[in-house]
Amino acid sequence: EVQLLESGGTLLQPGGSLRLSCAASGFIFSSYSMTWVRQAPGKGLEWVSSISAAGDDTFYADSVKGRFTISRDNSKNTLYLHMNSLRAEDTAVYYCAKVFYRFGQFDYWGQGTLVTVSS
Amino acid sequence: QSVLTQPPSVSAAPGQKVTISCSGSSSNIGNDYVSWYQHIPGTAPKFLIYDNDKRPSGIPDRFSGSKSGTSATLGITGLQTGDEADYYCGTWDSRLSAEVFGTGTKVTV
Numbered sequence: 001e002v003q004l005l006e007s008g009g010t011l012l013q014p015g016g017s018l019r020l021s022c023a024a025s026g027f028i029f030s031s032y033s034m035t036w037v038r039q040a041p042g043k044g045l046e047w048v049s050s051i052s053a054a055g056d057d058t059f060y061a062d063s064v065k066g067r068f069t070i071s072r073d074n075s076k077n078t079l080y081l082h083m084n085s086l087r088a089e090d091t092a093v094y095y096c097a098k099v100f101y102r103f104g105q106f107d108y109w110g111q112g113t114l115v116t117v118s119s
Numbered sequence: 120q121s122v123l124t125q126p127p128s129v130s131a132a133p134g135q136k137v138t139i140s141c142s143g144s145s146s147n148i149g150n151d152y153v154s155w156y157q158h159i160p161g162t163a164p165k166f167l168i169y170d171n172d173k174r175p176s177g178i179p180d181r182f183s184g185s186k187s188g189t190s191a192t193l194g195i196t197g198l199q200t201g202d203e204a205d206y207y208c209g210t211w212d213s214r215l216s217a218e219v220f221g222t223g224t225k226v227t228v
Contacts, residue, residue: 004163035218037164044121045156045164045207047218061217100169104211104218105154107175109163 002026002108004096009113016086016117022079022096022110030054030074033099035106036081038092048094049081050103059103064090086117122147123208123221130227135198139224141191141208147219149189151211155182158223159204167206168193198228 008020022034036048049070050059058070069082079096093114097106124142131137141153155168166175168184171191183194191208208221 037220044205044223045158045209045220047209047220050218059216059218062215095164097164100166100175102152104151104209105166105169106156106164106209107166107169109165111163 002098004098004108004110006094006096006110006113009094009115011116011118012086013119014087014117018083018086018115020081020083020094020096020113020115022081024077024079024096024098027098027108029072029077033103034070034072034079035097035099035103036070036079036094037097037106037109038090038094039112040089040092043092046092050099051079083115086115088117091115091117121222122212122215122219123210125206125208125221125224127222128225128227131198133198133200133228136194136196137198137226139193139195139206139208139226141193141221143189143191143210143219145189146214147189147210147212148186148191150213153184153186153191154209155184155191155193156207156209156220157202157204158207164207195226198226200228202226203228 035050093112095112098108100107158164171186172184
């Protein structure tokens with residue numbers, strides 16, 4: 001059974017930094033691209049970033065480009081999202097998701113972790 | 120703001136059918152495949168449709184997808200109370216070089 005478990009969400013002040021983790025199991029992690037998607041309170045889904053299976057290709061939404069870095073450790077079956085210069089508008093539930101067979105298709109999602117940026 | 124537009128809400132009685140539209144442009148829906156997701160708040164989103172009209176394993180044939188030009192549609196027949204959720208379309212936008220989701224539609228049964 002595919003499982004994705006996010007962790008690392010917390011309350012922090014604007015300008016702060018945070019690292020989210022997503023522990024994967026139930027599939028060959030190193031064979032699949034992965035993605036982060038977020039949902040701000042009362043808003044819809046917003047794609048944040050994606051990374052290829054080997055980790056050599058990364059993609060970012062304009063809203064986070066230059067502040068967030070996606071990475072993965074295939075030896076640990078773990079996906080990361082490094083978040084810097086956090087803003088109030090980054091407040092959201094962050095979901096990690098497995099790419100089905102091409103970018104834009106996310107077949108398994110985690111339950112999400114809440115990041116709150118507030119002074 | 121999302122570049123894919125969906126109606127905010129649709130509703131129907133149990134057993135009936137609803138359709139949800141997703142309107143985009145030539146740089147997104149008109150240029151790539153569409154996926155659909157079901158999201159019950161507080162839970163993990165669920166993958167319903169890929170490549171415009173294909174269902175992943177385990178998704179009942181009550182759910183169907185289609186695409187024409189720069190618009191896509193999700194259909195749900197035989198509505199059940201368990202279908203109450205938010206539904207999102209998604210695709211790649213070549214102009215933005217980004218994955219984009221629709222504005223979301225709340226289905227009430």
